[in-house]
Amino acid sequence: MILMDLFISFVIVGMFSFGGGMAAIPLIQEQVVTIHQWLSLTEFTDLITIAQMTPGPIAINCATFVGIQIDGLTGALVATIGCVLPSCIIVSILAWLYVKYKDSFILTGALQGLQPAVVALIATAGLSILLLALFGEGVETYSLDNLDIISSVLFIVSFAILKIRKKTNPIHVMIGCGIVGGMIYLAVDYLAILL
Amino acid sequence: MEKGKLWKMFYTMFNLSMFTFGGGYVIISLMKSKFVEELEWLSEEEVLNFAAIAQSCPGPVAVNAAILVGYRIGGIKGALVAILGTVLPPLIILSGISFVYVAFRDNIIVNAVLKGMQAGVAAVIFDVVFDLSATIFKKKDVSYIIVMFLAFVVTQFLGVNVMFIIISCACFGIVKSWYSLKKGGNVS
Numbered sequence: 001m002i003l004m005d006l007f008i009s010f011v012i013v014g015m016f017s018f019g020g021g022m023a024a025i026p027l028i029q030e031q032v033v034t035i036h037q038w039l040s041l042t043e044f045t046d047l048i049t050i051a052q053m054t055p056g057p058i059a060i061n062c063a064t065f066v067g068i069q070i071d072g073l074t075g076a077l078v079a080t081i082g083c084v085l086p087s088c089i090i091v092s093i094l095a096w097l098y099v100k101y102k103d104s105f106i107l108t109g110a111l112q113g114l115q116p117a118v119v120a121l122i123a124t125a126g127l128s129i130l131l132l133a134l135f136g137e138g139v140e141t142y143s144l145d146n147l148d149i150i151s152s153v154l155f156i157v158s159f160a161i162l163k164i165r166k167k168t169n170p171i172h173v174m175i176g177c178g179i180v181g182g183m184i185y186l187a188v189d190y191l192a193i194l195l
Numbered sequence: 196m197e198k199g200k201l202w203k204m205f206y207t208m209f210n211l212s213m214f215t216f217g218g219g220y221v222i223i224s225l226m227k228s229k230f231v232e233e234l235e236w237l238s239e240e241e242v243l244n245f246a247a248i249a250q251s252c253p254g255p256v257a258v259n260a261a262i263l264v265g266y267r268i269g270g271i272k273g274a275l276v277a278i279l280g281t282v283l284p285p286l287i288i289l290s291g292i293s294f295v296y297v298a299f300r301d302n303i304i305v306n307a308v309l310k311g312m313q314a315g316v317a318a319v320i321f322d323v324v325f326d327l328s329a330t331i332f333k334k335k336d337v338s339y340i341i342v343m344f345l346a347f348v349v350t351q352f353l354g355v356n357v358m359f360i361i362i363s364c365a366c367f368g369i370v371k372s373w374y375s376l377k378k379g380g381n382v383s
Contacts, residue, residue, distance in 0.1 A: 014254045018358050024255075050296055053309055055215050056285025057255030064289035065296075076290055080282055087254030087262060092274060094248055095266035105372045113368020114247035116343035117360055119327045121250060124350045125220045126320035133313035151314045158318035163325070170221075170228055170322070171214045174315040181311015186304065 003078050005036060006070055010063050010082035017059060024059040032066055039066065059083050130155065150188070154181050201269055201276050207234070208261055208280025213288075216309075216316050219249070219256025224323035226260060236268055239330055246327075251361045257281055342367065 009031040017024035025048060033044050051061035063083040067075035101107050133151045135142055158173050211225045223246045230237045237245075245267075249259035258281055265277025292299050299305060331339050342364060349355045 016253060017255075018251075018253050018361075023357070046296060046300060049300055050289075050292060053300070053305070054285065054288050054292065055213050056281075056288065057215070057219060057257045059255045060258070060282055060285045061289050064286050065293050068290055068293040073290065076286060080286055084254065084258050084278060084282060087252065087258045088274075088278065090254070091248070091252050091259045091262040092266060092271070094252065095263050095274065098244070098248065098263070099267065105376050106369055109369040109372025110365040111244045111247055111368065112339070112372060113342065113364040113366070114251065114361065115243045116331050116339045117346045117364035118243065118247045118250050119324060119331060120343050120346035121350060121357065121360070122220045122223065122246075122320065122327070123324045123347055126317060126324055127351065129313065129320060130317040133310075133317050151310070154311060154314035155318050158315050159321060162318060162322040167232065170224055170319040171210070173319060174214055174216065174312055177315030177318075178308040178312040181314060182304065182308035183311075185307035185310055189303065189307070 003071060003075065006038075006067060006075060007078050007082040009036060010059075010079045011085055013059055013063075014083040015086035024062075028059065028062050032062070038070060150181060150184050201273065203234075204265060204269060204273060205276045205280040208265075208277050209284060212257065212261075212281045212284040215257050216312060219260070220320055220323075221316060222257040222260055223249075224319050226264065227323060227326070230264060237264065239326075241267070243327060243330060250357075251365070338371065 013024055013027050013031060017027050029044055032038050033041055039047065047062060047065050048058075050065070051058045054061055060080055060083060063079035064076045067077065067079035069075070071078070098107065131139075131142065133155060134148055135146055136148065139146060154177050158177055162168055162170065162173060207229055211222055211229060214225060215222045223242065226237075226245075227239065227242050231239050231242055245260055245263040248263055249256050252259050258278060261277040261281040262274045265274035267273075269276065328343065331343055346360050346364065350357065350360060
């Protein structure tokens with residue numbers, strides 16, 4: 001029966017998390033920590049840290065992690081399927097409507113209105129990731145004193161590359177930043193220990 | 196839809212999903228560069244529409260976007276393949292890490308690489324924001340530009356709920372399009 005509970009819990013997470021990963025976290029916490037007590041609060045905090053460190057949607061990462069803890073790979077599959085099921089149904093219907101009624105004034109109008117809003121939402125998310133990259137986690141005041149110089153240079157160079165060479169694959173930029181930035185951070189840490 | 200295209204879709208989605216650090220927003224920029232610029236399967240306008248729908252539906256944005264692209268290119272079969280491609284990387288990676296998660300979380304090399312990547316992720320998101328806002332500016336309609344800035348200010352500084360913004364912007368668009376239809380103008 002625990003697999004059924006797991007499935008239903010993640011269907012609920014998938015069905016009521018609007019606006020991407022961050023919005024899903026309190027919902028997952030409610031299901032996994034408060035209602036079913038599958039994870040302790042400390043384990044849950046670790047899970048969120050890891051979900052943000054690894055690629056892929058946060059909700060799917062959480063579903064896999066919790067599922068593995070409960071019933072190994074079967075659990076992970078059950079939770080993941082539960083998590084994407086509401087999306088599959090709702091978005092498939094919308095995709096069908098989109099292809100069929102692309103030219104109706106209601107759909108065109110709604111999408112025309114949504115487009116600028118979505119650009120704004122992506123900008124907001126981008127800004128919070130940039131602040132995290134430049135100043136680190138949990139910083140209250142942003143000043144030159146706590147600005148991460150390495151990260152700033154990486155950001156400016158990456159942005160310039162993407163703007164100048166339009167065909168650049170963004171994945172290459174991210175990998176490049178990971179390798180170059182990672183080596184610099186490690187070198188700085190190593191030097192700090194030596195001195 | 197031929198087998199080759201389905202396979203390509205799976206491979207592409209798998210690849211994109213492996214690099215969606217920083218939430219579903221990154222996948223929009225990755226999709227733009229892959230499906231619009233490289234493969235030329237979608238137009239820029241369509242990616243914006245898909246981003247809008249994916250964002251307005253419940254569930255992970257990356258999964259929603261994958262379903263839309265998959266369905267548009269290969270119907271139900273395409274959508275299923277796209278979902279599989281998007282879900283497999285996190286499923287595999289997290290399954291592996293869950294056994295050694297404390298060691299992974301505290302590993303200095305992993306942390307250094309991820310810290311370096313953050314700057315790259317931010318750059319990729321800002322690049323796509325510049326490109327997408329250019330498409331909005333190109334519409335030569337001041338009201339959309341105002342909506343864009345208003346939505347940004349309201350989410351960034353006033354912390355207004357995303358759902359509220361999505362619903363009001365959709366309504367604004369419908370009313371505007373109905374109005375221009377009544378006046379006998381073009382819908383878009």
